[in-house]
Amino acid sequence: MSPHPGNARGAHPDKRTLRRKFLAVRNTLPMNDVRKTELVLAERAFEVPEVAEARTVAAYVSVGGEPGTAPLLDALRARGTRVLLPVLLPDNDLDWGTYEGPSSLVDVQHPGRMALLEPGGERLGPDAVTAADVVLLPGLAVDARGMRLGRGGGSYDRVLARLEAAGAHPALVVLLYDAEVVEHLPMEAHDKAVHAVVTPSGARRFT
Numbered sequence: 001m002s003p004h005p006g007n008a009r010g011a012h013p014d015k016r017t018l019r020r021k022f023l024a025v026r027n028t029l030p031m032n033d034v035r036k037t038e039l040v041l042a043e044r045a046f047e048v049p050e051v052a053e054a055r056t057v058a059a060y061v062s063v064g065g066e067p068g069t070a071p072l073l074d075a076l077r078a079r080g081t082r083v084l085l086p087v088l089l090p091d092n093d094l095d096w097g098t099y100e101g102p103s104s105l106v107d108v109q110h111p112g113r114m115a116l117l118e119p120g121g122e123r124l125g126p127d128a129v130t131a132a133d134v135v136l137l138p139g140l141a142v143d144a145r146g147m148r149l150g151r152g153g154g155s156y157d158r159v160l161a162r163l164e165a166a167g168a169h170p171a172l173v174v175l176l177y178d179a180e181v182v183e184h185l186p187m188e189a190h191d192k193a194v195h196a197v198v199t200p201s202g203a204r205r206f207t
Contacts, residue, residue, distance in 0.1 A: 026065030038068025047203035050171035054133035096128040146193035146206030
C-alpha cells in the first residue's frame with residue numbers, strides 16, 4: 001500500500017533511499033516472471049509450519065510488481081483456511097474482510113493512491129486480525145535479523161501494535177524475491193522482526 005503523505009513513520013532517510021532502490025528493481029520485472037514467482041511462492045509458503053497448520057491467515061492482495069499472492073490465497077482457502085484480507089481506511093488503518101474467492105474482490109480506488117483489490121463482503125473491524133494464526137506482511141526487504149522494510153505507509157505498524165496490545169502472537173511472515181533478503185537494514189524503535197521469510201528459493205526462519 002502506498003505511503004500516507006502525512007504519516008511520520010517510514011521517514012528515516014536511509015529507509016526512503018532503500019525503498020526507492022527496491023521499488024525500482026521491482027518495476028523492471030517482466031509480468032511473466034512475477035506470475036511464475038507467485039506460483040512458486042504458493043508452494044513455498046507451506047514450508048513454514050505455522051502457515052501449513054493455520055486456521056486463520058491474515059493476508060493481502062499483491063499489487064504491481066509485488067511477489068504475487070493470488071495463488072497462495074486460493075491454496076489456503078482450498079485447505080479450509082479462513083483468509084482475512086485488508087480494507088484500507090481513510091486514516092490509513094486497516095479493516096478486514098473474509099476472502100471468498102477471486103469473485104469476492106472489488107476494485108477500490110483510494111484518493112491519492114493506486115487502486116486496490118479488497119474483499120467486498122462484511123467488514124469485520126480492525127481487531128479481526130488479532131484472531132489470525134499467521135499474518136502475511138507486505139514488504140520490500142528483510143535482513144538477517146528478520147527486520148522488515150515496509151512501504152512506509154504505517155498501516156502494518158498499526159496492525160503490529162494492535163496485535164501486541166491484544167496479547168496476540170501470530171507468526172509474522174513476509175513474502176519477497178530472493179534478492180530482497182539482505183544482510184542489514186536500518187531499524188527504528190517501532191520496528192518488529194518477522195518470524196519467517198518466503199522467497200522462490202524457500203522459507204527461512206529467524207530466531
